[in-house]
Each structure stands twice: as structure tokens, then as C-alpha cells.
Amino acid sequence: MIITEEKNRVIIEGVKDFHLDHTFDNGQCFRWHREEDGSYTGVAFGRAANIGVHDETLILNNVSRKDCREVWRNYLDLDRDYGTIKEMLSEGDPDMRRAVSYGFGMRILQQDKWETLVSFILSQNNNISRIKKCVEGLCTAHGDSIGEYRGQMRYAFPTAEAIAALNPEDLDICRLGYRAKYIIETAKQVAEDNGRKLESLGRASAEEAYAYLLSLSGVGPKVANCIMLFSMGKYESFPLDVWIKRVMNQVYHIEEGNVKRMQEYAAQHFGGYGGIAQQYLFYYARESSSRGRDSTQC
DNA sequence: AGCCAGGCCCAAC
DNA sequence: GTTGGGCATGGC
Numbered sequence: 001m002i003i004t005e006e007k008n009r010v011i012i013e014g015v016k017d018f019h020l021d022h023t024f025d026n027g028q029c030f031r032w033h034r035e036e037d038g039s040y041t042g043v044a045f046g047r048a049a050n051i052g053v054h055d056e057t058l059i060l061n062n063v064s065r066k067d068c069r070e071v072w073r074n075y076l077d078l079d080r081d082y083g084t085i086k087e088m089l090s091e092g093d094p095d096m097r098r099a100v101s102y103g104f105g106m107r108i109l110q111q112d113k114w115e116t117l118v119s120f121i122l123s124q125n126n127n128i129s130r131i132k133k134c135v136e137g138l139c140t141a142h143g144d145s146i147g148e149y150r151g152q153m154r155y156a157f158p159t160a161e162a163i164a165a166l167n168p169e170d171l172d173i174c175r176l177g178y179r180a181k182y183i184i185e186t187a188k189q190v191a192e193d194n195g196r197k198l199e200s201l202g203r204a205s206a207e208e209a210y211a212y213l214l215s216l217s218g219v220g221p222k223v224a225n226c227i228m229l230f231s232m233g234k235y236e237s238f239p240l241d242v243w244i245k246r247v248m249n250q251v252y253h254i255e256e257g258n259v260k261r262m263q264e265y266a267a268q269h270f271g272g273y274g275g276i277a278q279q280y281l282f283y284y285a286r287e288s289s290s291r292g293r294d295s296t297q298c
Numbered sequence: 299a300g301c302c303a304g305g306c307c308c309a310a311c
Numbered sequence: 312g313t314t315g316g317g318c319a320t321g322g323c
Contacts, residue, residue, distance in 0.1 A: 126319095239304070
């Protein structure tokens with residue numbers, strides 16, 4: 001990996017297994033928007049950026065070498081060897097091999113814990129395009145302005161303290177529905193110790209992280225697993241949503257609704273990378289389903 | 299128009 | 312400890 005810096009951008013050469021659509025449009029994050037040239041623009045950790053990829057070269061716009069070192073290199077998970085992981089998962093599993101080859105450039109982002117926590121509370125019984133609107137609306141209404149970028153004002157994700165101080169009516173414009181009260185309650189719980197407990201979970205055991213997350217308002221097993229996977233580096237976490245339950249039933253022939261057996265299957269067959277396996281399956285299941293809808297239009 | 303969405307809460311067994 | 316109804320809202 002060769003990293004060079006020039007006028008307000010950083011160029012990283014030699015990045016394998018990275019595709020923007022597979023990474024930013026796979027339901028793990030909600031604040032990245034695809035531009036006409038195929039690049040993505042978004043905000044993470046209070047910084048706005050635009051990211052493009054050509055062959056094995058990443059171009060990080062509006063990014064300094066310092067930003068790259070402190071945020072983006074880790075956020076984009078650039079130091080992980082996905083090639084080896086993909087081969088491990090595909091070995092002896094033709095269905096998984098198909099899913100992996102379909103989303104070959106998917107990476108698990110290492111996102112901010114608080115943002116991921118709130119975003120996935122908002123995800124429950126909701127669809128991805130609307131989740132994005134909920135999250136962006138929340139940032140616009142209650143996040144700190146971080147200046148204009150590419151002709152648009154940008155906002156950081158609101159802090160736990162900021163959301164804890166809100167009245168339910170303050171969230172009406174965000175159209176969060178019944179989830180609004182969950183995030184205010186959870187913000188109060190997290191802000192109690194200034195988020196120290198939540199931040200510490202990256203170094204805690206999966207069991208401890210899971211127990212804490214389940215104690216928060218609006219967080220159940222599925223949401224807890226997403227938070228652990230997408231912001232805490234706990235790659236064995238295996239979120240079971242309606243799509244994955246379908247896959248586990250149709251592909252691996254586990255009875256619909258037998259969540260315990262599905263978790264056991266993942267732990268046994270995907271080992272420490274259950275969450276990554278899950279994400280390839282999720283992307284494949286969802287994309288092929290939406291392509292099916294598209295093609296029936298013609 | 300009606301079903302569904304990266305489910306959780308809570309009451310009733 | 313498990314099961315099922317209720318839930319705000321809007322995408323498709």
C-alpha cells in the first residue's frame with residue numbers, strides 16, 4: 001500500500017478487494033451518497049469526504065494525511081486481508097462462494113460506536129432508504145455544522161449529550177416514528193458516564209458488549225449484533241434480520257425462526273468471521289432480489 | 299392499495 | 312422462558 005498526499009487529497013495505491021458500491025451500499029452505513037461518477041460522498045467522525053476508486057487506487061478527497069492516519073485508514077478497514085477471509089469462507093460452500101464473488105469488494109467499516117448504535121435503533125422495522133433519511137434528518141436538525149462541502153452544508157452526527165437533552169417534540173421533524181423515544185432514552189443512558197462505557201466495549205469481550213447493548217432502550221439481539229460488527233470489530237457477531245433468516249432457511253435448510261440453530265451454524269461454519277459472511281449473504285440476497293424486481297419492469 | 303421493512307417492547311401465558 | 316400483538320412511517 002503506497003500512500004501519497006497532494007492538494008487536499010490522499011491517494012492510496014495497491015488496495016485489493018475494495019469496491020465502493022459493495023461497501024457503502026450494503027446496509028452497514030447510512031450517510032454515504034453515490035455521485036454520478038461512481039464516487040461516494042459522506043460524513044464520518046465529524047469529517048466530510050469524497051472517496052473514489054480506480055482499479056486498485058483509492059482517492060480520498062478533502063482528506064489530509066493526518067485525517068487518513070487518524071480516521072479513514074481504519075474506518076475503511078484497509079489493513080485487513082479480505083482475500084484470505086473470502087477464500088476461507090468460500091471453501092466447501094458453493095453458495096457462499098457465489099455471494100462472495102458477487103460482493104467481492106465489500107469491507108466492514110469500522111464506524112463510530114455511538115452513531116452506529118443510534119442508526120441501528122432507527123433501523124428496526126424500517127427500510128434502508130428511509131433509515132438514511134431518518135439519520136440524515138437527525139444530523140441536520142441536531143448535529144454540529146462542520147461547514148460546506150461540495151455545495152452542501154454538512155453536519156456531524158449529534159452527540160449523546162445533545163440527544164439526551166431533547167424533548168420528544170424536538171425530534172418530530174425527523175420522522176423517526178416510535179423509535180424517537182428509544183434514542184432519547186438510550187442517549188440518557190450513554191451520556192450518564194459521557195459514553196465511556198460504550199467506548200470501552202471495543203476492548204471488552206463480545207459477551208460483555210452484548211449484555212451492555214441489550215440493556216439500552218430499543219436495542220435487541222439483532223441491533224446489538226450489528227453494532228458489535230460494524231463499530232466494535234467483533235467479526236463473529238452474526239446479525240439475524242429478515243433477509244438473513246430467509247437465506248439461512250433456503251440455503252442452509254434451518255427451520256424458519258430457529259434463531260439459536262442459525263447462530264450455532266454460523267459459529268461452527270464461519271468461525272470468527274460470521275459477521276463478514278453474513279454481510280456477503282445480506283448483500284447478495286438483497287441485491288439479487290431488487291434486480292429481480294427491476295427486470296420484471298421491462 | 300396493500301404489504302413490507304437490517305425488530306423491539308411488553309403483556310400474557 | 313417463550314409467544315404474539317402493536318407499533319410510526321413511508322418505499323415500492
